[in-house]
Amino acid sequence: MIYWFSGTGNSRFVAEKLAELTNDTAQNIFMPYTEEHDGIVGLVFPVYVWMPPFFVSKFIDNFLQNIAPQTYKYVVMTCGDDVGKTLDLVKKHGFAPDGAYSLFMPNTYVCLPGFDVDGDKVRQDKLGKSLARISHIAQEVNDRRKTVEIHEGLLPRTKTYLLGKLFGSFVRDDKRFRAGKCCNSCGACTKACPAGNITIGNGQPQWGGNCTGCLACYHTCPKHAIDFARRTSGKGQYLFRRHAGETGKS
Known part of the structure; x- marks a missing residue:
């Protein structure tokens, strides 16, 4: 089962494409939870201010902390640029993935000065490369690889634990x-x-x-x-x- 959260559709697209390529099922985290994992659990979500969205953290707290140890677990984080220490927070909430991947998708954050959606060229470049990246991740998942391929960016701890905490409450207000x-x-x-x-x-x-x-x-x-x-x-x-x-x- 692949659980996904998405606001503007990027992560939903990724989850549904992964489901197609891995012969799995993709399900919105707001749908009734099912424990029919068939030995594999994926989690796909966008990174907001270098942190997991509130509802993703809550979903992990409520449902994903007690997954059977033999289950292969993976996470895919979509982002406009980098993910900071988002993976650390996912683990702290109780979901320790075997595979972890980040995937560049068009930026959607516009709430702070200097932040806007990507221009046409950047957006087209990200979307143009997305299928190849998803296919790579799908192959990793099919092979049950224990791989971490994430782009934390510069000063990841500062972004997540300082700026993320500072702006996180602002974004949710x-x-x-x-x-x-x-x-x-x-x-x-x-x-x-x-x-x-x-x-x-x-x-x-x-x-x-x-x-x-x-x-x-x-x-x-x-x-x-x-x-x-x-x-x-x-x-x-x-x-x-x-x-x-x-x-x-x-």
């Missing part, structure tokens, strides 16, 4: 979201939120305080009406499904 006047109450954000954290009230989206910072609402809004902390105005949007045709074209 959904009181900072606002919908502008161009919002037409279409409800696209409510459907996009993987945590079911958004409702429509008084003609505007309302965030319920259970946010993981995936920004699916921001990237999905067809009117580009959603803003975070007045820091995302004029920045780009990205959803995997809009660019799926660019995969494998490196």
Whole structure:
């Protein structure tokens, strides 16, 4: 079984492609948990500010700490650039993978100054190389390799344990979201939120305080009406499904 979490679709694509190449099943972590692992458990998720998303950590705490010792376990972390010490945090939550991999995918984080979605060339390059990387990981999994192939980047401990802790709570503070006047109450954000954290009230989206910072609402809004902390105005949007045709074209 491959469990996945995804906001804008990158990690879902990776998980479903891995399932296809390894003859496995991919399942959203918000679906009812199943213990039918058939000797292998994969976990695929995006890295947020050099840390696992809150709901991924919670899923590990609730379900993946007591996997049978003989089970082959692996993790794939999608990232725009690097993962810092995310793997260490995964292990601290009780999931110690035999194989660990990072995979560059288009950037989606736009909440801080200087952060934006990738330009066309960078996005196309990442997606173009993604299938080859996924195929490599799938072969490693099929061979039950015990391999660590992750890009921690520069100053990984500083990024995860200092900047990650500092900005993690900021990213999850959904009181900072606002919908502008161009919002037409279409409800696209409510459907996009993987945590079911958004409702429509008084003609505007309302965030319920259970946010993981995936920004699916921001990237999905067809009117580009959603803003975070007045820091995302004029920045780009990205959803995997809009660019799926660019995969494998490196």
